[in-house]
Amino acid sequence: MTELPTLDEIHRAARRLRGVALHTPLVRLHRFDHQGDVLLKPEIHQPVTSFKIRGVFNAVASLDATERAKGLSTVSAGNTAQALAWSGAYFGVAARSIMPDTAPATKIEAVKRYGGHPVLVPTPEVFRFLEEHLWEHEPYAFIHPWTNRDVMIGHATIGLEILEDLPEVETVYVPVGGGGLIAGVGAALKSVAPAVQVVAVEPEGCPSLHESFRQGRPARVECKTMCDGVAVPYITEEMFPLLSAVVDGVALVTEDAVKATIKRLALGNRIIVEGSGALPVAAALVAPREQRARAVCVVTGGSIDTDKLMMILGGD
Helix, strand or coil, X not given: CCCCCCHHHHHHHHHHCCCCCCCCCXXXXXXXXXXXXXXXXXXHHCCCCECHHHHHHHHHHHCCHHHHCCCEEEECCCHHHHHHHHHHHHHCCCEEEEEECCCCHHHHHHHHHCCCEEEEECHHHHHXXXXXXXXXXXXXXXXXXXXXXXXXXXXXXXXXXXXXXXXXXXXXXXXXXXXXXXXXXXXHHHHHCCCCEEEEEEECCCCHHXXXXXXXXXXXXXXXCCCHHHCCCECCCCHHHHHHHHCCEEEEECHHHHHHHHHHHHHHHCCCCCHHHHHHHHHHHHCCXXXXXXXXXXXXXXXXXXXXXXXXXXXX
């Protein structure tokens, strides 16, 4: 059974990531009043424009050199693939990623520019590869995007940084797809400050964790959302108990709220985010102030196609 990261493991990962991942600052959400209780942790400023470099690099660096030399493989909507390609180039090994053929062109091209090899397949085939463990029949060193424990440990360093920069934080909003990010961040937060509320955020069009908690078991849902980075239609048996241990609540966000938040962050904070990166901020904005209290939103990624961004910025 997979266990949550320990504090010692997270500290070791933080040391391993020095010089690779940035300690991203906390930035106040731009407002036209004096309410400054919502802060952003802009992981869009990482080398691959998302938090994924933390977990993926930690996992690749933790491999035995002989295993790593086989080449790297993963399954990804785009951000994990970018991080794997970057890490592969760092260690001088090949990196291949199975990606849905509907992935944003921005992400596919970025994988290539980092030196990776995207393999585009229909979306059902992406999840079949994961669910049927088809990577076990391949020669590559496979980095699972959610259940790999070293990935979770690397992602957990975000939680340590939040507590270092804002010890008085009361609520942390984190987007959820497969759950590897929030499992790691939640483990770090609960280890040091158990009273911090960890809120998982999903799009209304893909509420797999919300439905799993409602049913009390891992569930599968229909998935239709612009937030491709979290478009995972199920919670795995391995992840469900971990998420149950660290998540205090789930917030659902509409597609319109995602678009409005992308526009707000671009025009107000001058930062560009993709749909999944906007989710935590959208959730914090509609939460009652007394409920969210002093909050941090993990802004996870910034890979959005230019035409989609321009359409959102030009909309009402």
